[in-house]
Amino acid sequence: MSPLAWLGIVVGALVIVFVAQMIHLSVVLAWEDQKTRGLGYFGLPPDEREGFRKTLRTQARLLFPILRFLGRVSPATLEKASFRYRDVSGPKGTCNEESFAGANEYEVRPDDVFVVTQMKCGTTWMQHVVYEVLNRGGGDLVESGTALYAVAPWLEALKSVPVADAPLLGSERPSRVIKTHMPPEICPFSPDARYVYVARHPASCFASCMDFLATNMGSFTPGLDAVEEWYCSDESMWWRSWPTHVRGWWELSQRQDNVLFVRFEDMKADLAAVARQVADFLGMEPLTEQELERVVHKCGFAYMQEHRGAFEMHPPHILAIDAELFVKGTADRHKDVPEDTRQRIMAWCVEQMDAGPVSLAELYPDADS
Numbered sequence: 001m002s003p004l005a006w007l008g009i010v011v012g013a014l015v016i017v018f019v020a021q022m023i024h025l026s027v028v029l030a031w032e033d034q035k036t037r038g039l040g041y042f043g044l045p046p047d048e049r050e051g052f053r054k055t056l057r058t059q060a061r062l063l064f065p066i067l068r069f070l071g072r073v074s075p076a077t078l079e080k081a082s083f084r085y086r087d088v089s090g091p092k093g094t095c096n097e098e099s100f101a102g103a104n105e106y107e108v109r110p111d112d113v114f115v116v117t118q119m120k121c122g123t124t125w126m127q128h129v130v131y132e133v134l135n136r137g138g139g140d141l142v143e144s145g146t147a148l149y150a151v152a153p154w155l156e157a158l159k160s161v162p163v164a165d166a167p168l169l170g171s172e173r174p175s176r177v178i179k180t181h182m183p184p185e186i187c188p189f190s191p192d193a194r195y196v197y198v199a200r201h202p203a204s205c206f207a208s209c210m211d212f213l214a215t216n217m218g219s220f221t222p223g224l225d226a227v228e229e230w231y232c233s234d235e236s237m238w239w240r241s242w243p244t245h246v247r248g249w250w251e252l253s254q255r256q257d258n259v260l261f262v263r264f265e266d267m268k269a270d271l272a273a274v275a276r277q278v279a280d281f282l283g284m285e286p287l288t289e290q291e292l293e294r295v296v297h298k299c300g301f302a303y304m305q306e307h308r309g310a311f312e313m314h315p316p317h318i319l320a321i322d323a324e325l326f327v328k329g330t331a332d333r334h335k336d337v338p339e340d341t342r343q344r345i346m347a348w349c350v351e352q353m354d355a356g357p358v359s360l361a362e363l364y365p366d367a368d369s
Contacts, residue, residue: 021065021066022066025063025318028063028318029318032316032317037159038158039150039160039165040159041159042147042149043150049309056318057321059318067218067318067319068219076220076222078236079236081093085100085104090156090239094157095157099156102156103180104182104186104187105188108188108192108193109190109193111174111193113130113176113194113282114178114179114195115177115179115180116187116249117181117197117200118199118239118240118242118245119181119238119239121205121208121264122198124311125264125267125304126262126267127152128141128298128311129271129274130177130278130282131169133275135169135170136170137287137291137293137295138291139298148312149161151166151177152177153166153176153179154180155179155180173283175282181239183239184251191258194258195258195259196262196281197250197262198262199246199250199261199262199264201264202246202346202360203346206341206342206345207336209231210227210337213227215320216319217319224338228341228344241352242349244352246363247356247357250357250358251356260281275292
């Protein structure tokens with residue numbers, strides 16, 4: 001057989017393998033999406049969630065060649081990973097235009113407690129704080145093998161307990177604990193509900209976003225410059241840019257007594273004080289010292305890391321099967337950002353915030369350090 005014939009056989013075989021892998025990948029992507037919608041994943045007991053991850057690990061090994069190849073030859077952009085709803089950008093897959101519209105049109109109930117943040121600013125942490133405060137430190141997520149997203153819905157997302165099916169939590173003030181990243185202009189609002197907003201240092205938020213993208217996009221992750229451009233844009237950044245998001249919710253907290261504005265860094269400095277503040281904000285009787293001790297213990301970094309299965313932020317997928325709960329969980333993640341990038345982000349945030357009713361220095365007096 002001639003060398004040319006052998007070459008044809010090899011090329012043909014490679015084409016067959018490529019097509020087979022692409023079909024396999026398409027099937028797995030459709031399967032994992034269908035299996036993780038609603039309570040499809042978070043509603044499972046721990047052993048079945050681990051079984052799903054085990055199956056996904058096997059598929060990831062089988063699909064490694066095509067994923068590696070596509071990561072090298074197919075440039076990924078955050079624009080391709082985004083959609084827009086009423087001029088607000090959101091992440092494809094986790095959400096879509098219909099889920100954003102459903103969240104925007106949601107009829108708020110008086111017993112609802114919303115935990116609101118820009119992404120990667122302590123949402124899961126505050127969700128758990130509110131959950132434990134409502135249960136006066138007696139929450140049993142870990143003991144019962146229940147995932148947080150099985151009882152606390154993410155309003156605009158596709159992969160948690162639907163808000164209509166979410167249980168009331170606690171007995172003193174039975175409430176639904178609802179996560180959202182929505183900016184004020186499209187977040188459903190009622191003066192009878194409660195909204196707990198958490199802000200985080202803008203460069204620390206950026207560092208955590210970088211970690212999140214690297215974990216979830218793997219070899220498809222855009223470069224640092226592309227992520228900085230995305231982060232510093234009201235049009236591109238999911239749920240609006242940091243200055244717009246924080247300023248909007250800060251303004252609302254000044255006008256509405258049912259909006260509590262908290263900083264991530266204050267939670268790190270004195271979680272007990274923040275837990276007391278949340279309990280008071282929700283109109284509950286003050287926590288006893290024993291109750292407060294339980295809340296602080298269960299909402300601590302070590303406890304949540306040890307029991308990370310209860311606090312997964314999103315279902316596993318082919319590129320992120322065993323994601324960390326927190327990469328560091330520190331208040332000074334901004335120090336991990338390259339100095340020139342950090343300086344540009346901070347200068348842009350200062351400029352954007354100085355045009356409004358609250359400056360960056362007022363929220364973060366040490367913003368330049």
